[in-house]
Amino acid sequence: MPIIELRNVKKDYFLGKVIVPAIKGVSFSIERGDFVSIAGPSGSGKSTILNMIGLIDIPTSGEVIIDGKNTKGMSDQELTRFRHEVLGFIFQSFNLIPVLNVWENIEFPLLLGKTRIPKNEWKEWIDFLIDEVGLGDWRNHKPNELSGGQRQRVAIARALVTKPSIVLADEPTANLDSATGEQIIDLMKKINREIETTFIFSTHDAKIVNIADHIIRLRDGTIIENRRNGEDIIEEGAAVASVEE
Amino acid sequence: MNTVLPRIAARNLLRQKKRSTLLAGAIAFGIMIVTLINGFAGSFIQNVSENFAYLMGGHVFISGSEYTESGRRISVIRDDSIIMQALSESGQKWSSLQKTSETTATLIFEGKSISQNLTGIDLAHSAMLKERLALVSGSWDNLAWPNAIILSQSVAKKLNVLPGDTVVAQFQTVTGQNNVGEFRLAAVTVDSSFIGSIMTYVQLDYLNSLIGLGKNEYMSLGIMLDNLERSDAFATSLYTSMKGMGLQLFERSTQDENGAMTPFQAMIGSQNSEEWTGTQYRVFTVDDVLAQAKQIVVALDTASVAILIVLFAIVMIGISNSFRMAMYERIREIGTMRAVGVQRNEIRSMFLYEALFLALAGAVVGIILALVVMAILGLITFDPQSPVFLILKRGHLSFYLPPLRALGNIAIIAVLTLVAVYAPANAAAKMPPAEALRTVK
Ligand SMILES: Nc1ncnc2c1ncn2[C@@H]1O[C@H](COP(=O)(O)OP(=O)(O)O)[C@@H](O)[C@H]1O
Ligand SMILES: [Mg+2]
Numbered sequence: 001m002p003i004i005e006l007r008n009v010k011k012d013y014f015l016g017k018v019i020v021p022a023i024k025g026v027s028f029s030i031e032r033g034d035f036v037s038i039a040g041p042s043g044s045g046k047s048t049i050l051n052m053i054g055l056i057d058i059p060t061s062g063e064v065i066i067d068g069k070n071t072k073g074m075s076d077q078e079l080t081r082f083r084h085e086v087l088g089f090i091f092q093s094f095n096l097i098p099v100l101n102v103w104e105n106i107e108f109p110l111l112l113g114k115t116r117i118p119k120n121e122w123k124e125w126i127d128f129l130i131d132e133v134g135l136g137d138w139r140n141h142k143p144n145e146l147s148g149g150q151r152q153r154v155a156i157a158r159a160l161v162t163k164p165s166i167v168l169a170d171e172p173t174a175n176l177d178s179a180t181g182e183q184i185i186d187l188m189k190k191i192n193r194e195i196e197t198t199f200i201f202s203t204h205d206a207k208i209v210n211i212a213d214h215i216i217r218l219r220d221g222t223i224i225e226n227r228r229n230g231e232d233i234i235e236e237g238a239a240v241a242s243v244e245e
Numbered sequence: 246m247n248t249v250l251p252r253i254a255a256r257n258l259l260r261q262k263k264r265s266t267l268l269a270g271a272i273a274f275g276i277m278i279v280t281l282i283n284g285f286a287g288s289f290i291q292n293v294s295e296n297f298a299y300l301m302g303g304h305v306f307i308s309g310s311e312y313t314e315s316g317r318r319i320s321v322i323r324d325d326s327i328i329m330q331a332l333s334e335s336g337q338k339w340s341s342l343q344k345t346s347e348t349t350a351t352l353i354f355e356g357k358s359i360s361q362n363l364t365g366i367d368l369a370h371s372a373m374l375k376e377r378l379a380l381v382s383g384s385w386d387n388l389a390w391p392n393a394i395i396l397s398q399s400v401a402k403k404l405n406v407l408p409g410d411t412v413v414a415q416f417q418t419v420t421g422q423n424n425v426g427e428f429r430l431a432a433v434t435v436d437s438s439f440i441g442s443i444m445t446y447v448q449l450d451y452l453n454s455l456i457g458l459g460k461n462e463y464m465s466l467g468i469m470l471d472n473l474e475r476s477d478a479f480a481t482s483l484y485t486s487m488k489g490m491g492l493q494l495f496e497r498s499t500q501d502e503n504g505a506m507t508p509f510q511a512m513i514g515s516q517n518s519e520e521w522t523g524t525q526y527r528v529f530t531v532d533d534v535l536a537q538a539k540q541i542v543v544a545l546d547t548a549s550v551a552i553l554i555v556l557f558a559i560v561m562i563g564i565s566n567s568f569r570m571a572m573y574e575r576i577r578e579i580g581t582m583r584a585v586g587v588q589r590n591e592i593r594s595m596f597l598y599e600a601l602f603l604a605l606a607g608a609v610v611g612i613i614l615a616l617v618v619m620a621i622l623g624l625i626t627f628d629p630q631s632p633v634f635l636i637l638k639r640g641h642l643s644f645y646l647p648p649l650r651a652l653g654n655i656a657i658i659a660v661l662t663l664v665a666v667y668a669p670a671n672a673a674a675k676m677p678p679a680e681a682l683r684t685v686k
Contacts, residue, residue, distance in 0.1 A: 084586025
């Protein structure tokens with residue numbers, strides 16, 4: 001069973017009376033544990049797609065099925081709880097909480113409700129994550145004392161702290177220089193291998209795209225390429241089945 | 246409970262130091278003003294009562310009323326031995342007693358005249374006089390004169406009398422006959438003194454003989470206690486004790502805390518009631534007399550609440566706008582928190598916590614400031630003869646802040662602040678996360 005499935009998803013934005021069709025009916029599946037790239041030029045609909053997968057925006061029509069659960073019709077409260085349980089987020093502009101230090105920023109999602117990690121293991125787990133992203137010496141620093149790359153590392157640790165099934169990263173490297181950007185992607189890939197979390201990141205940087213197992217390329221709100229492990233997936237229902245065999 | 250949101254709220258407050266300081270300062274200022282008013286009102290009644298007690302010569306009073314053969318009602322205590330017995334049997338302690346008779350008289354000196362209320366007391370043995378009055382001329386020694394009279398400066402000036410001069414007084418006896426007496430001016434008191442300016446003191450024995458009361462008779466007995474607060478309890482137990490001895494007593498209907506019934510109202514009311522034979526006694530306290538003063542306190546407290554609300558209506562607009570700004574400044578943080586799993590109502594709570602902390606900080610600082618100002622004002626020594634004497638406590642302004650009132654003010658501020666911040670907090674909570682995250686500032 002795919003961990004994510006989009007069925008004929010459309011998203012229109014309303015600019016006054018003008019309807020902007022941002023996503024024009026897309027369907028695709030993502031397999032558990034994959035390292036997925038949503039590629040495409042600016043304005044092609046990458047953020048819109050990721051927001052809908054991340055349940056922070058809802059489609060105008062179509063269905064988003066996450067971890068076998070159809071999210072259509074869920075209330076804001078249910079969506080929020082679901083996000084907390086199964087999703088982790090990494091943003092283009094890092095989005096750390098400025099009044100919390102590194103350790104507290106990473107801990108933050110754990111404090112928001114039920115988690116998989118028993119409370120007595122929190123400290124050890126957060127310390128492990130801090131070391132994993134290489135910020136052992138920075139745990140008591142506030143975000144504004146860190147470089148962009150360091151901030152994004154904190155964000156990665158924060159996204160992982162609840163042991164989510166899926167981590168979404170919308171252009172995580174766009175605000176970083178290319179060397180730092182590559183390190184961040186490599187770090188994500190390493191963690192993806194180690195803990196089998198599904199990573200989905202968007203980028204308009206062709207160099208980074210190819211690290212992914214699964215590439216979904218967008219243009220003007222439609223999918224123009226859908227390749228997994230070097231194979232084109234043409235008609236998603238049949239294609240996914242054939243990949244699994 | 247999840248403490249991370251209050252923690253973030255507190256830190257967010259410190260993030261905008263200048264803005265928070267300004268808002269908390271405005272709250273503190275308002276609370277300070279209101280607390281000062283409350284503090285003043287809180288001690289006002291106390292001070293006025295205490296000073297009035299001196300003026301009237303007691304905290305608790307007993308007066309007697311009887312009907313003459315001609316049906317005229319007069320005020321007199323003919324035999325106080327039974328009262329003294331009741332006093333001692335009541336088991337209460339008092340510090341001094343003062344026997345008083347009174348009459349209205351026209352004072353005449355060399356063609357000039359003035360109407361005055363003469364208060365007859367044992368001049369030579371009154372500690373109150375020497376303690377509370379200051380002399381312009383004459384001498385305390387003159388109080389030994391059997392027909393001594395003490396006038397205030399303004400009265401003495403109108404009559405153009407000097408110490409040693411003899412003043413003629415025209416008045417009626419208790420039974421209604423016209424009579425005259427001669428008084429010798431023993432001392433003139435400083436006019437600005439509240440007590441001094443309205444009181445004219447004469448010898449009790451001499452006054453009694455002029456108005457037709459016997460040597461050991463008088464109109465009312467003032468009982469000075471060591472503590473004003475005990476007045477009511479004292480009066481109640483004295484009343485019970487007197488009742489137990491079979492004395493006729495007026496109802497203590499004046500105990501009504503709201504001051505609905507003053508002794509004067511009670512007196513007027515009882516005038517219509519049936520006559521009695523013998524002496525009927527009334528027991529009342531300085532508080533009963535000052536029921537109206539309590540209304541001043543109520544007015545002050547009401548005014549303080551009105552000021553609190555008006556002042557804060559203004560402050561609240563500022564607070565509301567600041568929080569609206571803060572919400573836009575932090576919009577991406579809000580989006581992030583929502584994405585990570587913070588619920589709508591928790592975003593709202595976070596802003597409300599911030600507002601609450603702001604209000605509490607401002608209120609606590611305001612109350613501390615008020616206490617400091619009270620302490621400083623309390624250091625000023627007023628001229629004991631100054632016109633504000635009546636509201637002073639031994640020549641100093643004094644304040645008493647009822648703790649419940651302070652807590653009430655804090656609660657009002659907290660509620661008003663929460664109301665002011667509710668709309669922006671709610672707007673922040675309702676913001677769809679995708680929109681909040683897209684916003685680039
Ligand atoms: N809130 C919005 N209102 C109107 N149009 C929007 C809004 N958000 C995105 N769009 C439009 O939808 C299209 C896709 O945007 P987006 O998903 O942000 O693309 P990408 O992330 O690939 O740059 C663009 O044409 C963009 O202008
Ligand atoms: Mg985008």
